[in-house]
Amino acid sequence: MLEKFFENHAIKDGDLELNDELMKVGRRIVEKCKGLPLALKTIGCLLSTKSSISDWENILESDIWELPKEHSEIIPALFLSYRHLPSHLKRCFAYCALFPKDYEFVKEELIFLWMTQNFLLSPQQIRHPEEVGEEYFNDLLSRCFFNQSSFVGRFVMHDLLNDLAKYVCADFCFRLKYDKRQCIPKTTRHFSFEFRDVKSFDGFESLTDAKRLRSFLPISNSWRAEWHFKISIHNLFSKIKFIRMLSFRGCVDLREVPDSVGDLKHLQSLDLSCTGIQKLPDSICLLYNLLILKLSSCSMLEEFPLNLHKLTKLRYLEFEGTKVRKMPIHFGELKNLQVLSMFLVDKNSELSTKHLGGLGGLNLHGRLSINDVQNIGNPLDALKANLKDKRHVKLELKWKLDHMPDDARKENEVLQNLQPSKHLEDLSIWNYNGTEFPSWEFDNSNLVFLELRNCKYCLCLPPLGLLSSLKILVIIGLDGIVSIGAEFYGSNSSFASLERLTFSNMKEWEEWECKTTSFPRLEDLSVYDCPKLKGTKVVVSDELRISGNSMDTSHTDGGGDSLTIFRLHFFPKLRSLELTRCQNLRRISQESVNNHLIVLFIQDCPEFKSFLFPKPMQILFPSLTNLYITRLDHCPSLECLPAEGLPKSISSLTILNCPLLKERCQSPDGEDWGKIAHIQELHLFQSWCVALYHDIIQRK
Template sequence: MAAKLYGGAYLSSFVDALLEKLTSLLQDDDSSLVERNNLLERLEKSLRDVGAVLDDAEQKQFTVKKVKDWLVDLQDALYFADDLLDQLSTEAATATPRDPGISASCSSLVDSYIEDSVGCIEKVVGKVESVVARKNYLRLKESAEVDMSSWRTPSTSLAVSSDIHGRDKDKEEIIKLLLTDTCHAQSPFTVIPIWGMGGIGKTTLAQLVYSDAKVVENFDTRVWVCVAENSDPLYVIKTIIGAIDPSPCSMDNFDVLQTMLKDKLIGKTFLLVLDDVWHGGRDTWENLLKPFRYANNGSKILLTTHSEKVASMFLATSQHYQLGLLSDEDCWSVFSKHSSISTNLEKYATLESIGRNIVEKCKGLPLAVKTLGGLLRYKSDVGDWKKILESEIWEFPEDESEIVPALRVSYHYLPSHLKRCFVYCSLFPEDYQFDKDELILLWMAEDLVQPMENNTLENIGSIYFDELVARSFFQSSSAFAGLFVMHDLATFFAGKFFFRGFGNQRMVDSKTRHLSCNRDPISRFPEACDRAIHMRTFLCVDDKANEIKSDFWLKQFRCLRVLAFQKCKNLLMPDSIGELIYLRYLNLSWTPIVTLPESLCKLYNLQTLKLSNCYYLEKLPSRMHDLVNLRHLDIGGTRSLKEMPKGMSKLKHLNLLGKYIVGEHEENGIRELGPIDVHGSFCISHLENVNNSSEALEAKMGNKKHIDILELDWFSDGDTVDVENERDILKELRPHKNLKELSIDGYRGEIFPDWLGLSSYSNITKLKMHGCENCRELPSLGQLPSLQHLEISLLDELERIGEEFYKNGESCLEGTSFGSLEYLEFYDMNGWREWHIPDNLDVFPKLKTLIIRDCPVLIGDLPACLPALELLFIRECEELACRFPIAPKLQRIHVNGATGIQVVYKCDSVTLLPLGALPNLKTLTISECPRLVSLPALGFKN
């Protein structure tokens, strides 16, 4: 039987989560808790009663205002119930047992709390009961239980052009406008506004035009700026300058920035895309665009906007390019592709008929068609298709939000838990670039990720995220790899409970639970937030530093689950932080904090603590091991931090640690890593504090299969080193074979353990060896089958690289070595004299970049043939006397690191092969080589 497409009402998963918490609390039948349990049983009954009518209420809220108001009141009451249950469970978990035979949940502290708080519990339960009772007056119907299992749509990665149907004519007309050498009488550039309703494909079309070969060839400079809600001229002009010149620009003087931009545009023909312009006065834009008048004639500005009024600021209405709706046939092409409906299905004729009716209801809007096609992807049950077609949501009238019914229906059919996750994203500004892993941490902190057996919360959150991507609610950013953007549909469903920014001067509602700020001084918040005392989320999504008075936040908002103060100046973290018993996510990254209060360790529920780039942080609280629910501790870039607190091994749920600083004592030594299953990127520093191999063995690095990137760092302490002991220590730090990248810095042994060159490490793609000053021999790295990037530096005792570098003792010196290597760099190798390459071995067949610098005694030789070499850089190698390798792909000099570089610098003796060995060489630079042996007649042509 096919799974139902309708995943349940928005509040269904919230009610289910509360029932789960209640079940846990009601399992305790201690006589002293009878009164409490009676109240909780009443709460449970109300939740079960209301759960049955939520599906009906979900659909009626758009047509019956009283139902919509009731859902708002119900959600408010559920938040109060959630706070209550979290407080009860936290008090139970952190209380001291009365004696070893009694559980913590029955402690005297909890008994006292229950006795003092029965009235408070009664008030919350009464509020829920009162709201639930109103359902009878609204004539809400009980519906059959909805299948809550989420169906999954395969994630795809399609080129932008493959999503375009019916836009060929639009594309060619816009390209024609861009390439036509016309301009206004008083300006060298032309503005071309494209406008149309949300979801019609303006941005997609602009991207297609922007990357067209004819357009790329026609303009000296192309710049893309996503304006969205941020039409601040300072932001726009800095973004433009940053796109033209990647050098950091911290200037905030508008006049200076205008002059800088003018200088960069003089003599150039440019194309500027201003994508998603929402507002802004005509005078503001005219002033902003003054520097563009100094560019060449034929320059163009392509503007996309949903508003004809905005387009009119730039050109008369008759000159706008209004993007029209797609034809039904083109919409059907989009729908067919995204639904993957197969013509081989027996039911195809029936499904096509239903599908075409669905497409007709989308009224030519490609985003709606694509979204609904994705919703039905690989679904062949006729009933599933009819549910979409016959849904009442199609009949709902349009409102001020301009959210089209087709997008509403795609949201309507999301599973309940995904609805809540998506709506939470309404805290992000439109077109905000967000990170998948960061968003999952926020969902976890808000209890939006529900546990599944045999799966981590992070993995479950990843499943949620991928489902939203598959349904086109999230899309990959076109500007930044690895980041995502979303449609602003989320704000339509957020209501009073979510508040984003203060640009509209509104006061925050008393029902607000989630708040974010961007571009607004945090100092304005106390007055605006005075009523939102039950707030659960405060997110700062601005990149600018802010002044903040943390005392206000910590005293005013005791229900916070998420608190993000990153980049806040003059931040002091008071002892009262320990009173935020609900807190699960705390971000203090890029702040000037020096220490953290010990009271932080009272935060029993804390899951995520972000302290990255807190440069002045000197120590962590001593009782960090009390944070037993901590899953993510980010201390990357905390350069003043000297050691870890004691007892980190007690943090059994720690998933991401980032860095561990080995201490001098057993309680904070390397053994503490044993029970911790670290994920992702991980650095172990101060390995000089490891005394022997048995300590290293207890770190159990070989069991940590989720580490992708590993860095092992020693810091010289000036003492005499037992090199055999060092080798044994590194031997026992052997990582799991899933490892992808490895860096070894400061290792003090003379040779490396055998594991480092084993071919079984088939996933390693990148390896760095730096500052291993005692090393006399390299491991057999040529056996690593997937190694693509290798850097070796500051190995002062290494004099010769020989056969051992390519093959281990068990392999014959034949065949291919370093078969996947593309990048090889040696630098600061003061003792390296000889590089030997065995005659019978095929080495470096895919090597594209070879860099040798600051190797003052190296005398040769280089590999004889490097068939894929594109870049050869040799510098400060005074004794080098070598023949260039046969490198047919070596082409030109390009000093910024692009392919095709050949530079030879400060090499006293160089022998060049005849030109025939370098048939594609166009440019060769040789400088400060006073003992050059021979220079062939290169015969360059202009």
Template sequence: MADAILSLLLDQVKTIIDKAKKEVKLLVGVEEEVEKLERNLDLVLTMLADAEEKKTTDKLVKIWLARLKEAAYDMEDALDEWRSGVELEVKGAENAQGKVPRLCNFFSSFSFRREVAVNIKEINRRIDEIVKEKDRYQLESKKIELPKRPETSSFVDVSKLCGRDGVKREILSYLMGGNSEVEAGKPIQTISIVGMGGLGKTALAQLVCNDPDVKQHFESVAWVCVSDSFDEKRVAKAIIQGLENLCGGAAYGLESDPLERWDSLKVTFNLGATASKILVTTRNLNVASMMGSSDSQIIHLKKLGDEECWSILRDIAFRGKDKMKSRGDLEEIGRKIAKRCTGLPLAAKVLGSLLQSRSTKGEWLTILDSEIWKLNLAQKEIFAPLLLSYYDLPHPVRQCFLYCVLFPKDFEYTYNNITSHWLAQGFLGSDPNADLESVGLEYFNILVAHSFFQDFKIWNGQIYHFKVHDVVHDFGKYLAEDEFATEVVESDHLSTNSAKHRHLLVMVDKRMTFPTFISGAEKLRTLVTYTGKDTLTPNALRSLFNHCRRLRLLDFNRPTQRNHLCNEVPEEVGKLMHLRHINLAYSKKLETLPEALCNIFNLECLNLERCQNLKHLPESIGKLLNLRTIATTGCFALTQYPKDIRKLTSLRRAHGVIARADRNDDKEFSLADLGNLKHLRTVAMKVVGNSIDKEEARKAELQNVEELGIYLAGEVEEGDIIEALHPPAGIRFGFCDNYWLIPRGLEL
């Protein structure tokens, strides 16, 4: 919602202004404009709370907020250029030889400063107009009270469903009952679970599919998410792939040609084993009928009773708490709150998570008596509890949640990847010296504690994969409105709405190529692509880099761990001065990277994982002074890291590092050079050389490293490298059979 996006944006703008004012002399007249801008920002921030309350009933206020958000984005982009110029000028002044790079000369030039001055003046004019309009809407200045951050807690992974034992037995009887063989010509039985969102249909189906009796009864089980769009071909392929994984490659005779109707798709299942069954979950009764479920095979999932909702809410709300004297009073209030769940287990879980961080009668009454229950919301039964939990989040955490709706339903998020995305957008803060990765972990834990994430996969006690419930995804879409968009490429030209969309997911079928032009994409901040074979051509990328200069994140590696980039990244990539994150992983044809990539001063994450034919990194990579993550695991053609990697003192994560153990020269990165990287926390490293220069190895100074994985490529013994590096006590350490098979906890 506007308050989350705007509050974060305006806070970032103020931070940029404060920092830049301290470090560089402004042009005459600009300082006065900046001070005026600061005053306007302070005033606007105090009006956000009142505007947000009135937005739901006053469309003009909603339009006013949209204009303010648009101006805030433009403001931050302009000031980001200014901040970048300031930092480059300072870095140039600190150059020991007095040699200021050409890029620094540009940013310190009069023409650049004049352009910044003009932009700030124009932004001030727009903000002035917006501020003056507040009287028309009778907006009042209110102090924004940041909600108390909840105590983080371990996630809830319910292995059994409250109140669903009877319906589970009913489904099991359908699945495993009847004849052991299906009569020839008769369709495979389809059992459908029908009910509104938030009732637990998917959780129930998963529980059934994981039942030991089901696993014993059926040779294999394939799980497919159809989500909002029904594509017979995609569903069929997903089922085949699932069965191939389980059955060692059996394709069940299905062709790869498009299947145009559900009936034709369903017929193919008759080629499977006898007594096969299909279990469907849907919100729509018509879908169940269309898929062939008879009335007796349609299970209408009912709402839970108040007592069952209270049981779910209570178990979560009181988890980890001692028996309190006030628990009797809280239980009375809690039962009333449970009635607000209107029988939806998801609502009970969300409200229980919200109440877990509250232990007084007054705090529980605040939830019970909230005005949010009176709002006219879409899907009110479930959105009202979610909105209560959402408003309990700190503003930056709200935006982290909203960002997740960029990806489709049932998407499997990777913890490190999503937090890296948050970092690129500035949601975790803007201080380059801060431990922003720890901030990302804190924000993630807050969202977990509020039950916004689910279906966790755990390794070594840590979450590395998770999903967002489809109803929670709908809720995020409802709040984010036009902030995020998904476009399907059907021609060589793509149009989007530049005035609204800032984050874009582009889906390209393998029959098409990535568009050579995206109309209205000039202000995009995020571009994530789902592409077919060899669709990202140099011409398409060149056009993208020339027209989308405000991009902060480019991710070409979703969702199949295959990047269909052709063999070239054009030089124009160097024009993306705002870019923080670029993911080129799995670009199997990529052999080199342009030196222009190293002109992206703000770049924080460079992901080159599994670019198996990449032969070398750019020689000028030492210019990427803000780089926090570099990943080259699986780059088998890469034989050395350049020496200038030691200049990247902002690095926190380095995966696939190649370090020499036998010497320290002026060409190749060595173990000793690790000592320059004082902020490094996780390292996955390939150590080359048949001997160890122990004196140089001692200079590695791994005191701040928390996770270390090593693959020994030469003849060095494991004991010798441990003795030479002397890793500190408490470090998570392990050797790898192959340097790209690193411990899961170190995975990017």
């Protein structure tokens, strides 16, 4: 078992075959890993880069396997994997010693941290540092130094690898609370602390003794966490002249940035997000090495300094959540800008034209949000933004909410002329008041995410089914949509990659003509607050959610004016079913075995009475583990559980306020007692069920 686990990591994509000699050495290496999965994984990933028997033997015979007792907390296999990293990856990995254990970080943020320490320099500067950082990150990921978190887009280090990073950094990295010493060593180069550990920074004046400090990093997984800083910031600036990365994110005491910030000539990243600053000093424009400036959620900040354009090396500018309503003067001179979180279209048509031309001259390739698009007076000005030639990964186009367009045709032309690059992966369009979507919207083979929100005057959807890479589609508040039909799909092979589909707040939507072959990979379908929707036949492969609708089944079963019986057998591959606010739902039926259903969730269905099955639930739903019938005072009509009882596979049952069911299972003598006695986790949430719950526990 352990040998197979090791082999799976040591041999990737069939590049290497384990002959008898390699097998023999591999078995001895597995023994040295002493059954630790992480050690087997990392050493296996290391050996996947080594093809000769001599390389494997060198690793087997390394003296690192016999680390002295004083280093007993470090796993030799992990240290060995670190020792075999190229020097540039050693630096990048060791810097992660700033992170607390279990900290979930975003790849882009870590790459920016590396950039501020000059870890991402390429020969002759032939590549952007962002590209170099991406390569380094993916290399460490492939060698198992990082792992994917349970949250999409986030990563984490194993605790033992976190210890290793701290070990190899020694006194160069100081993490408050983790390092037990009271004083920060003078040798410290990088300093971090967690918000939850340090609510106030009072009493840490020894920080100013670390005169060669290069990183000051407060860390929290919560964006809105707060902390206090009691040291004079001016005095701090006078001591840390070599600082490169400085963050005060979440420091509630920071309301004014002292002029002395201009003396930090080595500073490359300044994060003032979520502070109370009202303005930036002019001296900030003297930071000629500044690459990153973050000002998000500085809710009191109203304007930029006049000379911000002098920060010619600036690559990243973030200021959403501020009161800033105008772009910096001479904005177009920031020629190195790569990521701009927000671009504001000025009401002044002359400035708007000038700034759009400046935007068009930038080599942006990260994420960009263009706000106040309604201020583009001439559709030809939209062409000056030159979005088509930019390598955006994420783009947001936002009109002001509830603005009234003078000319719908002009709105259409503006959006048409804001055509993005074919490389775009993530697109959101908010509050667009044109009557139709442009042709380019369904002509992008790379688009993965699309959101259309509050586009109230659009009368039909474009053929989004043609987007072959689209995985997530969100459609919210399109009040002009009455029917969704063939125009939505575009071809017989429509929505080939779609995994999640959400409709919400569609006030006039009545009919949905849905092809059975249109969503071959759909896992999650959510329909919320669409009061006029009559319903349709839908075949999905993983998860269905229907909420807030009175749905007609005439398209699917030829009868009924509303959805009174939900026919679960229409969805043979469903893993999770959620029925929420279905006003007329009375029963759930199932005709054949469903091996996929794991979760059944019924919420706010006041007419729901019973399950209607021709065979026992144990036979029909062999994989069902969680049953929820919830919401206080909203399921009063549920009379009984299935006569044959619940599937033995169910481990969790939640029932909230179902009065008629109460009488049947409120005591061990009740009619439904035997149907729930095997449940491991029971939540009934009523005063009458407390005694029942305790009795179940005692019987177990």
